[in-house]
Amino acid sequence: MNFSGTLRINKFACFTLLFILFVIIYWRSNGGAYPTDKNEIINLKTLLTAAIHAAEYGGSKVMEGTNRDLIIKSKGKTKEGVNDPVTDADQASHCVMFYGLSKTFPKLTIVSEEHSINDPKCEDQEPFNTDTPPPQHRMIENMNNELVFAKDITIWIDPLDATKEYTEGLYQYVTTMVCVAYKGIPIIGVIHYPFPPDNPQTYWGWLAKKTSSNIANVAYQVEYKENPRVVVSISHQGKVSDMARESFGPMTTVTTAAGAGYKVMGVVNGSYDVYLHATAIKKWDLCAGDAIIRTVDGKMTTAKGDYIDYSPDADVKVNEGVLVTRYNHDFYLSQISKNLNNKP
Secondary structure (H helix, E strand, O other): OOOOOOOOOOHHHHHHHHHHHHHHHHHHOOOOOOOOOHHHEEEHHHHHHHHHHHHHHHHHHHHHHHHOOOOEEEEEEOOOOOEEEEEHHHHHHHHHHHHHHHHHOOOOEEEEOOOOOOOHHHHOOOOOOOOOOOHHHHHHHHOOOOEEEHHHEEEEEEEEEOHHHHHOOOHHHOEEEEEEEEOOEEEEEEEEEOOOOOOOEEEEEEOOOEEOOOOOOOOOOHHHOOOOEEEEEHHHHHHHHHHHHHHHOOOOEEEEEOOHHHHHHHHHOOOOOEEEEOOOEEHHHHHHHHHHHHHOOOEEEEOOOOOOOOOOOOOOEEOOOEEEEOOOHHHHHHHHHHHHHOOO
């Protein structure tokens, strides 16, 4: 028997074995990017549940403010010369929303309209229960988990949208809002109404997943394409009303309302076809609505047609106006562009 044959080494197999060995050693030495802290991985399903709790707890603080004498201060005036107030109800809502989310997800970046104050009660805020959604949102329990890196998530909160109207008793416009942005893209939005006549309402949407059951299934109505129902802000209604009629035609119906959350939800639920905003606006006013309008295949862009970046290092202001639609976005955008281009 001849044992003098040549031994052949499989170079590919050796390379593969060495590569696997290298990867194992690399990860074990923590040289890789895989997180070792469980807080560095976020389950979006539990984050949605916490966002709903945050918006609703914030709403309860807003409602409590109507049972006492409000402490009202001013942040100054808007460019339109309208007073921009802040109340102790704003701060109380911020306290439970911001610190509740911070305690629940300590690795997340959270941006709020209000600033933290030296109040021990805020620091004592308990984490939210992410195991059980509120009873009317139990459908979330049947949704699949989705894990992402905490570093890719930014939460934008508005503890009290439409503060001026809140101080005037115009509670129908008041909302609390939470938005989850992934790499600058809004993917989860929660808008809570503390004051409906019958009972509070919470609307939410998770992009490419589900929406809350109370979001209307709105059919496209062709008769409103040429003469849309437009909602604009009370604070600068004259300028934007003129822009709407010049862009969409003299038969355009223009309604004024307060609160960006209220106006976006009006488009989502079919009360309006277009929400048009012409001046600077903060991203915490827009992010939750942006996420929800996306879940029903609508769009929110600047008046120039750009999507809004909700990354933590981006400017908190949108200076180019805002256009929100559920249908015909490109058509309305082209009409606005024609109007702007025809200006002397």
